[in-house]
Amino acid sequence: MSPTRHRNRRPALRRWAPRGAALAALGLAATGCASNEFTRLGLPEPITEQGHRVLTLWQGSWVAAFAVGILVWGLIVWSIIFHRKRSEQLPPQVRYNMPIEALYTVLPIVIIAVLFYFTARDQTALLSTEEEADTNIEVVAFQWSWQFNYLDEARDNAETPGGEPQAGDEEGGSEAQPRFSVAGTPQEKPTLVLREGDVVHFDLTSPDVIHSFWIPAFAFKMDVIPGQDNEFQVKVQEGTAGTYAGRCAELCGVDHSRMLFDLKVMEPAAYDAWVAEQEAAAQQQQLETEQELESGPEAPGGPDLPGPEGEGAEDEVTDAGPPVGEPSPADEAGVPAAANEEAGR
Numbered sequence: 452m453s454p455t456r457h458r459n460r461r462p463a464l465r466r467w468a469p470r471g472a473a474l475a476a477l478g479l480a481a482t483g484c485a486s487n488e489f490t491r492l493g494l495p496e497p498i499t500e501q502g503h504r505v506l507t508l509w510q511g512s513w514v515a516a517f518a519v520g521i522l523v524w525g526l527i528v529w530s531i532i533f534h535r536k537r538s539e540q541l542p543p544q545v546r547y548n549m550p551i552e553a554l555y556t557v558l559p560i561v562i563i564a565v566l567f568y569f570t571a572r573d574q575t576a577l578l579s580t581e582e583e584a585d586t587n588i589e590v591v592a593f594q595w596s597w598q599f600n601y602l603d604e605a606r607d608n609a610e611t612p613g614g615e616p617q618a619g620d621e622e623g624g625s626e627a628q629p630r631f632s633v634a635g636t637p638q639e640k641p642t643l644v645l646r647e648g649d650v651v652h653f654d655l656t657s658p659d660v661i662h663s664f665w666i667p668a669f670a671f672k673m674d675v676i677p678g679q680d681n682e683f684q685v686k687v688q689e690g691t692a693g694t695y696a697g698r699c700a701e702l703c704g705v706d707h708s709r710m711l712f713d714l715k716v717m718e719p720a721a722y723d724a725w726v727a728e729q730e731a732a733a734q735q736q737q738l739e740t741e742q743e744l745e746s747g748p749e750a751p752g753g754p755d756l757p758g759p760e761g762e763g764a765e766d767e768v769t770d771a772g773p774p775v776g777e778p779s780p781a782d783e784a785g786v787p788a789a790a791n792e793e794a795g796r
């Protein structure tokens with residue numbers, strides 16, 4: 452009986468071992484196995500300090516899961532090999548064995564407590580907005596695109612007592628005025644531009660339904676909820692200049708899948724040039740709007756109202772992105788900008 456069994460098993464092993472090895476090799480090849488892609492266990496390479504914290508938590512959780520898995524698989528294999536059915540007699544049972552029952556209860560609690568500790572510690576760090584931000588951006592998520600308002604200060608920071616007194620604090624309250632905006636449409640996705648090395652503070656607002664602001668390269672996302680001021684901040688790491696994907700991660704209606712944006716991380720010089728260009732375009736835009744208001748009797752609402760002029764204004768701001776970069780309106784804006792500011796006061 453037993454010789455037959457042995458004869459049958461060895462060819463089976465010989466047949467399956469190469470197939471298993473080939474499958475493992477294929478699996479490794481499919482992950483790309485370049486750099487640290489394999490050890491990141493599915494997460495993209497993070498470009499923020501906070502993203503690296505998430506990555507470490509993710510890897511630690513996998514190490515814990517593998518440790519438990521190896522223990523359980525080991526016990527299963529051990530049982531299969533050394534405790535095979537040998538007779539019809541029932542083997543000794545271990546019900547009501549107090550040490551084993553206690554182990555079943557205590558060990559999972561210990562595992563969960565350790566995971567909880569690291570999760571709570573990292574969550575506190577990830578949601579901290581203590582560090583002073585270099586850039587403040589109000590993210591407006593709407594059906595179905597994004598608008599990025601570049602602010603002088605975070606909306607909520609205007610109320611904090613620690614901040615230095617700024618001109619216009621008294622009248623503005625917590626509503627910081629955007630220096631310029633980048634807006635997209637479902638047809639044309641907007642580009643969020645950041646400077647590498649910056650601490651960036653995001654204020655998230657929605658005028659309609661719940662969205663979720665997600666940049667996979669941050670290894671982080673946060674819901675954008677109407678009437679609920681959500682905020683978070685990240686430190687963009689040096690040497691991360693490039694273009695990354697951004698998405699809405701909350702099913703928010705029929706065109707949810709088109710609610711995309713790009714994140715462009717720029718080197719400091721390029722970023723500063725881009726900001727100057729955007730500010731000049733925004734000032735030029737404001738001047739034109741005011742001139743129209745003075746000369747024409749129509750359109751009392753200004754650029755915010757949906758109308759032929761309002762839509763035109765939004766498109767111009769969107770089009771003034773880096774690829775266009777016409778020098779002429781920026782140059783013209785230099786002189787009228789000062790007059791424009793005085794007129795506004």
Ligand SMILES: [Cu+2]
Pocket residue numbers: 592593661662663699700701702703707710
């Ligand atoms: Cu959405």
